[in-house]
Structures are given as C-alpha cells and as structure tokens.
Amino acid sequence: xxxxxxxxxxxxxxxxxxxxxxxxxxxxxxxxxxxxxxxxxxxxxxxxxxxxxxxxxxxxxxxxxxxxxxxxxxxxxxxxxxxxxxxxxxxxxxxxxxxxxxxxxxxxxxxxxxxxxxxxxxxxxxxxxxxxxxxxxxxxxxxxxxxxxxxxxxxxxxxxxxxxxxxxxxxxxxxxxxxxxxxxxxxxxxxxxxxxxxxxxxxxxxxxxxxxxxxxxxxxxxxxxxxxxxxxxxxxxxxxxxxxxxxxxxxxxxxxxxxxxxxxxxxxxxxxxxxx
Amino acid sequence: xxxxxxxxxxxxxxxxxxxxxxxxxxxxxxxxxxxxxxxxxxxxxxxxxxxxxxxxxxxxxxxxxxxxxxxxxxxxxxxxxxxxxxxxxxxxxxxxxxxxxxxxxxxxxxxxxxxxxxxxxxxxxxxxxxxxxxxxxxxxxxxxxxxxxxxxxxxxxxxxxxxxxxxxxxxxxxxxxxxxxxxxxxxxxxxxxxxxxxxxxxxxxxxxxxxxxxxxxxxxxxxxxxxxxxxxxxxxxxxxxxxxxxxxxxxxxxxxxxxxxxxxxxxxxxxxxxxxxxxxxxxxxxxxxxxxxxx
Numbered sequence: 299x300x301x302x303x304x305x306x307x308x309x310x311x312x313x314x315x316x317x318x319x320x321x322x323x324x325x326x327x328x329x330x331x332x333x334x335x336x337x338x339x340x341x342x343x344x345x346x347x348x349x350x351x352x353x354x355x356x357x358x359x360x361x362x363x364x365x366x367x368x369x370x371x372x373x374x375x376x377x378x379x380x381x382x383x384x385x386x387x388x389x390x391x392x393x394x395x396x397x398x399x400x401x402x403x404x405x406x407x408x409x410x411x412x413x414x415x416x417x418x419x420x421x422x423x424x425x426x427x428x429x430x431x432x433x434x435x436x437x438x439x440x441x442x443x444x445x446x447x448x449x450x451x452x453x454x455x456x457x458x459x460x461x462x463x464x465x466x467x468x469x470x471x472x473x474x475x476x477x478x479x480x481x482x483x484x485x486x487x488x489x490x491x492x493x494x495x496x497x498x499x500x501x502x503x504x505x506x507x508x509x510x511x512x513x514x515x516x517x518x519x520x521x522x523x524x525x526x527x528x529x530x531x532x533x534x535x536x537x538x539x540x541x542x543x544x545x546x547x548x549x550x551x552x553x554x555x556x557x558x559x560x561x562x563x564x565x566x567x568x569x570x571x572x573x574x
Numbered sequence: 575x576x577x578x579x580x581x582x583x584x585x586x587x588x589x590x591x592x593x594x595x596x597x598x599x600x601x602x603x604x605x606x607x608x609x610x611x612x613x614x615x616x617x618x619x620x621x622x623x624x625x626x627x628x629x630x631x632x633x634x635x636x637x638x639x640x641x642x643x644x645x646x647x648x649x650x651x652x653x654x655x656x657x658x659x660x661x662x663x664x665x666x667x668x669x670x671x672x673x674x675x676x677x678x679x680x681x682x683x684x685x686x687x688x689x690x691x692x693x694x695x696x697x698x699x700x701x702x703x704x705x706x707x708x709x710x711x712x713x714x715x716x717x718x719x720x721x722x723x724x725x726x727x728x729x730x731x732x733x734x735x736x737x738x739x740x741x742x743x744x745x746x747x748x749x750x751x752x753x754x755x756x757x758x759x760x761x762x763x764x765x766x767x768x769x770x771x772x773x774x775x776x777x778x779x780x781x782x783x784x785x786x787x788x789x790x791x792x793x794x795x796x797x798x799x800x801x802x803x804x805x806x807x808x809x810x811x812x813x814x815x816x817x818x819x820x821x822x823x824x825x826x827x828x829x830x831x832x833x834x835x836x837x838x839x840x841x842x843x844x845x846x847x848x849x850x851x852x853x854x855x856x857x858x859x860x861x862x863x864x865x866x867x868x869x
Contacts (some may be wrong), residue, residue, distance in 0.1 A: 317681070324689075324700070387594070406596065412605060413845055417844040417845065419844075538703055553688065571747075
C-alpha cells in the first residue's frame with residue numbers, strides 16, 4: 299500500500315514535468331515575442347533582458363489588430379447565429395414529420411458531412427464570386443451557414459427525437475403554432491445541445507484558415523486574425539520576434555476564453571464528438 | 575375542405591422550416607460539387623471564359639503517371655496510418671493516467687488540451703520557430719545530436735516533424751474523449767477485477783480496454799477523417815518541402831488549382847479525394863454498425 303502511494307507521487311511529479319515540457323513551445327513563443335531581434339538570434343531560451351513591448355505596439359498597428367478582431371467576431375457571430383437558426387428549425391421539423399419527403403430532405407442535409415472541403419474549395423470560390431459573397435467579411439460569415447448546418451442538423455435531430463410529442467400538442471391546444479411554438483416552447487428545451495454546437499462551431503470558425511484564405515485574402519480590411527498572422531509571417535520570414543508577437547496576439551483570445559470556460563469547452567467538445 | 579386546407583398549411587410550414595437549411599447546404603456543397611464534376615472533365619486555366627471539354631483525360635493522366643499525386647497519396651497514407659495509431663495509443667495512456675486520483679489532475683488535463691483550441695496554421699509557425707531557432711539553442715546547452723538534425727530540411731525528419739506537431743496539437747481532444755469513456759466504465763467492474771487478483775495491466779487489457787471500445791471507434795473515425803485531409807499544418811510548417819516530400823493530397827490539390835492554375839486537373843484530383851474519403855467512411859461505418867449489433 300505504501301509503495302503504491304510513493305508510486306503515485308512519482309507519477310504525479312513526472313506528469314507535471316511532462317506537461318511543462320509539453321507547453322514549453324508556447325512559453326518560448328511568448329518570451330521571444332518580448333525580445334529584440336539580436337536577443338532572439340543569439341539565444342532563444344534565455345528570458346528577455348528588457349521586455350520589448352514595442353514589438354506589440356508595432357505589430358498591433360501594422361496588422362491593424364482591432365480591425366482583425368472585429369472581423370473575426372463578425373464572421374464567428376454571424377456564422378454561428380445563422381447555423382443555429384436554420385439548423386434548429388429544420389431539424390425540428392424533420393424530426394417531427396414522418397414522410398418520404400422528410401427523410402429525403404434529412405438525408406440531403408446531413409450527407410455533405412462526407413464531402414471533404416478540399417474537394418470543392420475551388421468551385422465554392424467560383425460560386426461565392428458569382429453570388430457576391432467573396433471578398434467580404436459578412437459574405438464569409440454567411441457562407442459558414444451551409445458548411446456548419448449538416449453537423450448541427452444531425453446533432454439537433456437526434457436530440458429533438460427525445461423530446462415527447464405531447465409537448466407540441468399541448469402547446470398547439472394553447473394556441474401556439476409554427477415559429478411561435480418552436481421558439482417559445484421547443485427552442486428553450488434545446489439549450490444543452492445548442493451550447494455544444496456553439497462551442498464546437500466557435501472553435502472551428504474562429505480558427506478556420508482555408509475558407510478565409512480563399513474568400514477574404516484580397517484586401518487587408520477583410521482579413522481574419524489567423525489569415526493576417528499567416529500573411530504577416532510570410533512577409534517577416536526572418537524577423538522572428540515580430541512573427542512570434544503576431545502568433546501570440548492571434549492565439550491569446552482563444553487561451554483567455556479557454557481559461558474562463560474550460561469545463562464547458564471540454565464538455566462541449568466531448569458531447570459534439572460522441573454525437574457527431 | 576378544412577382537412578385539405580390543413581394539409582396545405584402543414585406542407586407550407588414544412589417548407590418554411592426546411593428550405594433555409596437546404597438552400598444554404600446547396601450553396602456550400604451541392605452546387606460546388608456539381609461544378610467540380612463538370613470542371614474535372616475539362617482543361618481550364620481559370621481565366622478563359624470557356625473551359626475545354628476533354629472527357630476523362632484528366633483522370634487518365636492522373637492514374638497513368640502523375641508523380642506528384644502518387645507521392646502525395648503515399649505521404650498521406652503513411653501519415654494517416656501513423657497518426658491514427660500513435661495518437662490513439664498515446665491518448666489512451668494519458669487518459670488512463672489522468673483518470674487516476676492525482677492532485678494535479680485538473681491542471682494536467684487543461685495543459686494537454688490547450689493546443690487543441692489553437693489554430694493549426696499558427697501552431698505550425700510556432701513549431702517552425704522551435705525547430706529552426708529553438709533547437710539551435712537546445713543544442714548549445716545539451717550537446718545532444720537530436721537537436722542538431724535538420725528537422726525541416728531533410729525528408730525523413732520533416733515527415734516526423736509534421737506528424738509530431740499534428741499529434742501535439744490534437745492529442746488533448748482524443749484524451750478527453752477517452753477520459754469521458756473511462757468515466758462511464760463502472761467502478762465496481764474495475765474493483766471486481768482487482769479482487770479477482772488481476773494486475774493493473776491484465777485489468778487494463780481485459781476489462782478497461784473492451785469497455786472503451788465505443789470511444790476507440792469514435793476516436794479512430796475522427797483521426798481518420800482529420801488525417802486524410804491534412805493541410806494547414808503542412809502549409810505553415812514545411813510548405814510541402816523539403817523537395818516536395820511533405821505534400822499531402824489536399825495540399826497537392828491546392829497546389830495544382832491555386833498555384834499552377836490547372837483548374838480542371840486540380841478538380842479531377844479533388845473528385846478522387848472525395849471518392850476515397852467516401853469509400854473509407856462507408857467501410858468505417860459498416861464496421862461501426864456491426865460492432866453496435868454485437869454490443
């Protein structure tokens with residue numbers, strides 16, 4: 299029993315050390331973002347002698363950080379709102395309607411989960427140009443509706459099936475119908491599954507790279523955070539201190555949000571994977 | 575008459591609720607997919623107004639000797655196999671340890687999960703910096719040859735780098751799935767095995783692992799669908815180099831369409847990727863179904 303306890307302490311220490319090694323690259327990125335060019339070149343591991351916050355003010359202005367942050371927020375919120383709205387109403391109706399058409403529509407809605415994005419990226423861009431959704435932050439947000447809908451419909455559909463039909467019927471007797479019935483009675487019952495979808499979709503859209511690269515790379519004013527960091531590093535291939543500053547600025551929002559919502563995020567990710 | 579009216583209003587409502595989703599999905603997938611099929615039968619540089627119809631020539635050319643595509647396919651298969659095996663084994667080991675009653679459990683789980691919330695492109699750049707600059711400093715201190723290796727400059731090590739960074743970024747995701755799976759294994763089952771005199775390894779292989787089967791299925795499925803489409807991390811870490819040895823299929827498609835302007839040819843490859851993914855998914859789902867019946 300005693301050796302068991304000692305073993306556990308050893309294991310604990312080993313795991314903590316391992317976790318620190320695991321996160322060391324992120325630590326290095328942060329300290330090197332606060333160094334001068336000379337310092338980065340001579341020694342990556344050493345702590346900065348003097349905190350070079352001017353790296354941050356330089357990159358902040360150069361890439362217009364507030365603008366990028368706003369763009370990312372617009373795309374994520376607009377995309378998410380659309381996905382939740384169109385998917386929840388469609389999944390509800392499809393789960394409640396028993397007919398051949400309903401099954402076909404459901405199949406058409408979830409089938410695209412099998413299509414890899416890279417298989418259609420060129421033609422998505424062509425189509426987006428034709429219907430004026432390319433080169434615009436709002437357009438990018440709208441495009442996510444269709445890309446996010448299949449998984450969301452799939453998850454909602456499974457959940458709605460578990461809600462007793464009597465709830466709809468009693469609400470109908472009370473005079474509610476159509477959208478009012480859905481939004482006042484059903485939608486509140488979907489809260490937990492909506493949270494799951496919000497978490498997985500925010501992580502996806504906020505960090506997404508390839509679709510923004512195709513759609514909004516034309517002008518600095520429409521870029522997203524990850525995209526701007528990518529182009530920035532391309533221009534500053536050897537100025538590592540600036541590159542690391544841009545990296546840290548790009549990932550910091552995600553890390554801050556994670557620190558506050560850690561439990562919910564992990565739960566949502568697991569639920570999304572298990573249901574999806 | 576009333577009944578008929580009701581039927582129409584029901585139909586109307588059905589359409590009202592489902593059309594928005596159908597239209598959006600069609601814009602995102604079906605219309606582009608139809609266009610992909612059409613372009614794959616043409617020769618087109620993306621600029622001229624009229625793509626030239628050439629039938630199945632693109633496909634013939636791809637299968638009869640496209641070294642780029644063959645290399646990229648080989649890379650993707652090797653990468654996917656190693657990724658699926660390694661990430662699942664490592665994640666199970668991590669999950670089993672972090673499922674014990676350790677004091678630092680919450681910190682450890684958060685620490686291993688953090689990279690997963692970061693964008694892969696950014697992660698690729700941070701690691702590029704570690705490989706190019708950081709390893710030099712590590713070598714100065716430790717003198718270990720492993721840090722002197724050109725991790726992004728030679729084919730073998732570059733492949734390992736791509737694999738390593740992908741695993742580093744996503745292991746937290748698989749870990750939490752396995753932890754959730756372990757928590758659904760009833761404690762009295764584990765205890766019963768202890769009473770029967772089973773050691774920790776016996777217990778793991780004969781009790782815990784079989785009960786983890788559903789989590790394994792989910793994780794292997796996710797690992798497969800993600801690894802077969804690998805793109806972002808390669809773009810920022812190696813950009814396909816050295817000597818084009820780390821091009822994945824997805825990256826090869828990207829190169830042909832957007833860098834070489836071979837739109838028709840690129841979409842033909844894209845269609846092949848789709849069929850490959852479809853076949854693999856169907857096989858996976860069949861195995862999935864069979865297992866469900868057994869359970």
